[in-house]
Amino acid sequence: MRTLFVEAIEVLGPGLPNWDEAGAALRGEQRYASGEFDPGEPEILAPNERRRATAAIRLALRVTEQLAQRSSLDLAALPSVFASSAGDLHVTDRVCVALGRPGVPVSPFHFHNIVHNASAGYWTIGAHGCGGSTSLSAGEATFVTGLLEAACLVLAESTPVLFVCYEQPAPAAIDRHLPIVAPFATAMTIHPERAGSDCFAMHIEHVPKRDDTGMADETLERLRSGNAAARALPLLARLACRSDERVFFSTAPERARTSVAIHVEPA
Amino acid sequence: MTPTSAPMVPLYVNAYTLTSALGAGNDAALASLRAGRGGLREVELRTGRKTWLGLVDDEVIGAPLQGELAQFDCRAHRMLGSAVERDGFAAAVADARARYGAERVGCFVGTIASGLAHLEACYVRQAPCTDDLGSDVRVRHTAHLFSATEYVMRVLGIDGPSATISTACSSSAKVFACAYRHIAAGLCDAAVVAGIDCANEGFIYGFHSLGLLSAQPCRPWDRQRDGINIGEAAGFALLERVPHKRGAIALTGFGESSDAYHMTAPHPEGEGARVAIEQALRRAGLVPGDIDYVNLHGSGTPSNDRSEDAAIAAVFGGACACSSTKGWTGHTQGAAGITEAVLSFLSMRANLVPATLNTTDPDPELRTRVALENEARPVRRVLSNSFGFGGNNCALVFEVAQ
Numbered sequence: 028m029r030t031l032f033v034e035a036i037e038v039l040g041p042g043l044p045n046w047d048e049a050g051a052a053l054r055g056e057q058r059y060a061s062g063e064f065d066p067g068e069p070e071i072l073a074p075n076e077r078r079r080a081t082a083a084i085r086l087a088l089r090v091t092e093q094l095a096q097r098s099s100l101d102l103a104a105l106p107s108v109f110a111s112s113a114g115d116l117h118v119t120d121r122v123c124v125a126l127g128r129p130g131v132p133v134s135p136f137h138f139h140n141i142v143h144n145a146s147a148g149y150w151t152i153g154a155h156g157c158g159g160s161t162s163l164s165a166g167e168a169t170f171v172t173g174l175l176e177a178a179c180l181v182l183a184e185s186t187p188v189l190f191v192c193y194e195q196p197a198p199a200a201i202d203r204h205l206p207i208v209a210p211f212a213t214a215m216t217i218h219p220e221r222a223g224s225d226c227f228a229m230h231i232e233h234v235p236k237r238d239d240t241g242m243a244d245e246t247l248e249r250l251r252s253g254n255a256a257a258r259a260l261p262l263l264a265r266l267a268c269r270s271d272e273r274v275f276f277s278t279a280p281e282r283a284r285t286s287v288a289i290h291v292e293p294a
Numbered sequence: 295m296t297p298t299s300a301p302m303v304p305l306y307v308n309a310y311t312l313t314s315a316l317g318a319g320n321d322a323a324l325a326s327l328r329a330g331r332g333g334l335r336e337v338e339l340r341t342g343r344k345t346w347l348g349l350v351d352d353e354v355i356g357a358p359l360q361g362e363l364a365q366f367d368c369r370a371h372r373m374l375g376s377a378v379e380r381d382g383f384a385a386a387v388a389d390a391r392a393r394y395g396a397e398r399v400g401c402f403v404g405t406i407a408s409g410l411a412h413l414e415a416c417y418v419r420q421a422p423c424t425d426d427l428g429s430d431v432r433v434r435h436t437a438h439l440f441s442a443t444e445y446v447m448r449v450l451g452i453d454g455p456s457a458t459i460s461t462a463c464s465s466s467a468k469v470f471a472c473a474y475r476h477i478a479a480g481l482c483d484a485a486v487v488a489g490i491d492c493a494n495e496g497f498i499y500g501f502h503s504l505g506l507l508s509a510q511p512c513r514p515w516d517r518q519r520d521g522i523n524i525g526e527a528a529g530f531a532l533l534e535r536v537p538h539k540r541g542a543i544a545l546t547g548f549g550e551s552s553d554a555y556h557m558t559a560p561h562p563e564g565e566g567a568r569v570a571i572e573q574a575l576r577r578a579g580l581v582p583g584d585i586d587y588v589n590l591h592g593s594g595t596p597s598n599d600r601s602e603d604a605a606i607a608a609v610f611g612g613a614c615a616c617s618s619t620k621g622w623t624g625h626t627q628g629a630a631g632i633t634e635a636v637l638s639f640l641s642m643r644a645n646l647v648p649a650t651l652n653t654t655d656p657d658p659e660l661r662t663r664v665a666l667e668n669e670a671r672p673v674r675r676v677l678s679n680s681f682g683f684g685g686n687n688c689a690l691v692f693e694v695a696q
Contacts, residue, residue, distance in 0.1 A: 028479060106550070114439060114460070120424075122496045123414050127421025131341055131499045138500030139557045139683070142406060143439060143460030148684025151552040157566065159550025160686060161468060163457040166440040172457045179475035200425050201413075204433040233397075233481070279456050280444040285397055 034223035035098035039090040040211035053267035071153025083115040083195035087146035090212035103154035107189040109147040109162045110173025112255035116197035168279035170258040187218040194256035208253030228294040237275040237286045301579040304544035306537040309386035312636035313377035314527035315348035348525025348624025368409030368436040377528035390484040400454035400485035403443040404466030406628035409436030454482040462682025467631025489632030514592035514618035516653040525624020529632035547578030553685025564605030574689040589678040592618020607661040617665040621651030631680040638676040
């Protein structure tokens with residue numbers, strides 16, 4: 028695939044409040060400590076929506092807002108790709124619980140948010156973004172799949188693209204059957220040309236199946252392997268270290284015979 | 295920076311199939327259209343309320359999944375598994391696999407809910423103690439959105455780039471755009487695109503909670519229209535760079551946009567829809583007058599039809615044959631894009647503009663004339679619209695290749 032450029036990047040999760048502060052842990056200069064986590068309140072939501080926004084929506088919107096601060100681009104003007112493996116299982120849980128109650132009282136508010144593109148919808152509404160937006164899932168390979176769709180979009184449209192990937196643990200009833208260890212989100216602007224103050228060139232290729240690149244730190248590795256969005260961590264670590272060592276990602280589905288290899292270099 | 299939407303290299307639809315309330319496979323659907331036989335039926339819900347649903351017959355859906363795919367068993371995946379064998383579709387994919395290699399055939403499935411019905415049933419069964427859903431819950435292989443794509447790939451033995459695209463009711467229109475991008479970028483040589491959704495209770499009662507579920511057969515564009523009927527469908531198309539026969543159907547344009555207006559209500563002037571339609575025409579290198587038939591999103595809610603009418607009137611000025619096929623199939627939700635793409639292919643095959651079934655008294659406030667009866671006329675170029683919650687819009691242009 029043609030070389031593309033990461034114009035700006037952000038991260039959000041326990042112990043990783045933003046790209047600048049996450050750097051020390053990603054470079055291994057400081058031991059990663061997860062701690063309490065609250066993604067905060069998205070500013071682009073109207074006050075009534077803000078009150079009712081679920082954890083998954085807040086996570087996706089906050090990391091996007093952080094990226095908007097960091098990027099030199101107007102994110103609202105960009106087409107977007109929102110990737111999440113499981114989506115918003117809190118909403119699924121609420122709707123399913125209502126199905127078992129007398130009168131089947133499915134809440135219109137929960138139903139509003141049941142679509143996988145709810146976060147993307149709130150982003151486009153709040154930011155007044157009229158570009159095309161794709162929301163997808165590819166199970167454990169969701170991060171690299173979303174990145175590839177974003178890269179294809181950059182090439183097809185010759186425009187920078189907003190890519191957001193997030194994953195929020197499910198409520199207890201579902202978590203038992205689909206465990207996600209902690210919330211995690213990352214967002215980046217992918218550009219067809221060299222752009223931005225901390226710009227990286229990104230080279231993407233398909234290779235025969237390889238083991239996924241892991242994280243040296245045990246706690247970060249637990250996050251990486253227990254959250255589909257946190258599969259991004261090894262790539263983020265390379266960016267933080269300004270290392271051009273290749274990172275390998277399994278592609279979907281589980282039995283696929285190819286991996287995606289990515290290496291980055293400061294541009 | 296605005297997307298270029300430069301004219302695109304066409305992709306050819308070398309195989310396709312649809313299973314919906316109109317029957318199992320393309321011939322059944324076309325026979326139903328010709329006979330004026332819609333697929334909606336009246337159903338009483340658990341609350342005593344009545345609605346109309348576009349259900350696929352149980353015998354068409356088939357038996358529980360067996361063997362190593364048994365863990366995927368749920369209504370949605372059974373429907374995918376039986377539908378993919380019809381109209382020679384699986385065989386055409388096997389040929390593509392032999393030509394290009396399994397890892398060069400991509401797979402993009404559009405769905406809102408995948409096998410959510412399985413999880414719904416577990417919650418209802420355990421109510422009111424839903425903290426423990428039981429030990430037989432298979433979330434990852436049923437309700438998880440990607441399970442639909444994974445199941446299709448296992449059945450077809452393909453291994454290329456893949457994703458479940460889930461953008462509400464535009465999901466299985468967007469899959470055409472995703473497949474195009476992946477083929478254009480050289481990541482695969484062919485792609486299976488699909489759509490699947492069932493009449494899940496969460497969506498039936500959810501649409502009811504928003505006041506959007508009609509108790510009548512839905513009547514898009516009618517003065518009396520008052521909401522949707524939920525339908526279910528599984529549809530597939532195989533996209534390649536070259537046609538396999540003369541007169542093949544080609545995807546020649548697509549447009550994507552966001553309303554940036556409201557989560558569940560469309561932009562009142564249809565701005566997002568208009569942008570998607572214009573982008574699709576521009577990519578196809580066509581002007582509005584080139585389109586022979588517009589398959590409307592036409593869901594039958596007062597606001598959706600009003601919004602789409604504004605967009606169609608702005609682009610076409612009321613001068614194009616249009617209809618909504620939701621009155622035949624119901625609103626097949628995440629499968630609506632592929633359902634209406636295949637109905638558009640059948641329209642081209644038969645040179646038939648299907649009626650807007652159930653609609654008898656067109657809303658005089660809407661400027662777009664819709665076909666009230668089946669119309670025999672040449673159909674070589676079709677625009678198909680799909681719009682969804684979150685303001686997600688996708689318009690597709692298909693043409694009979696020269």
